[in-house]
Amino acid sequence: MSFGNWPDEIHKEVDQLKRIANAKKINKKKILEIDKEAQTASIVGSSGEIYSVTLDNCNCVDFAHSKGKPCKHIYRLAMELGLLPEPPALNPEKVKAFADSIPAEIERFTQLYNDGAITSDKYIKIVTALTAKNE
Numbered sequence: 001m002s003f004g005n006w007p008d009e010i011h012k013e014v015d016q017l018k019r020i021a022n023a024k025k026i027n028k029k030k031i032l033e034i035d036k037e038a039q040t041a042s043i044v045g046s047s048g049e050i051y052s053v054t055l056d057n058c059n060c061v062d063f064a065h066s067k068g069k070p071c072k073h074i075y076r077l078a079m080e081l082g083l084l085p086e087p088p089a090l091n092p093e094k095v096k097a098f099a100d101s102i103p104a105e106i107e108r109f110t111q112l113y114n115d116g117a118i119t120s121d122k123y124i125k126i127v128t129a130l131t132a133k134n135e
Contacts, residue, residue: 003083004055006070016069019062020084023075034080041077053077102130 002008010016032042032050041053051060053073063071070078078084106127113123 003078003081004070004074006056010069013069015066019066019070019072020075020087023072023079026072026076031076031080034077036081039077039081041073041080043073043076045073055081055083105130
C-alpha cells in the first residue's frame with residue numbers, strides 16, 4: 001500500500017483504518033478536481049471548506065492534529081488514483097472460526113471485568129463488538 005512518503009505499516013494502525021473507512025464514505029460529488037498527473041485533488045470537507053490534497057499533505061484540521069499521518073482526504077485521493085488496495089476479502093472459514101470462538105472470548109473478558117482488569121464501559125464495548133453482526 002505504498003504511496004506518498006508513508007511507511008506501509010502506518011496504514012494498519014486502528015486510527016488509520018478508521019480514516020480509510022471514512023475516506024470510502026466521501027461522496028464523489030465532494031471531489032471537485034483530481035489531477036492524476038500531479039496526484040492532487042480539491043475535496044470539499046464536511047464543514048464545506050475546500051481542502052487541497054496531495055498524497056503527502058492536506059490542509060484539513062485532522063491532518064494537522066494527526067501528527068502528520070494521512071487524513072481521510074489523502075486516503076480518498078489515493079483511492080481515486082488506484083494506489084490504495086481493497087481491504088482483505090472475508091474468508092468464510094475464518095468468519096466461522098471467529099464466530100465459534102466468540103463465547104470463549106466473551107467469557108475471557110467477563111473474567112477480566114470481574115477481576116477488575118477492565119472497566120464496565122470497556123467490557124460493554126468489547127462484548128457489544130463481539131456480538132455485533134459481521135459487516
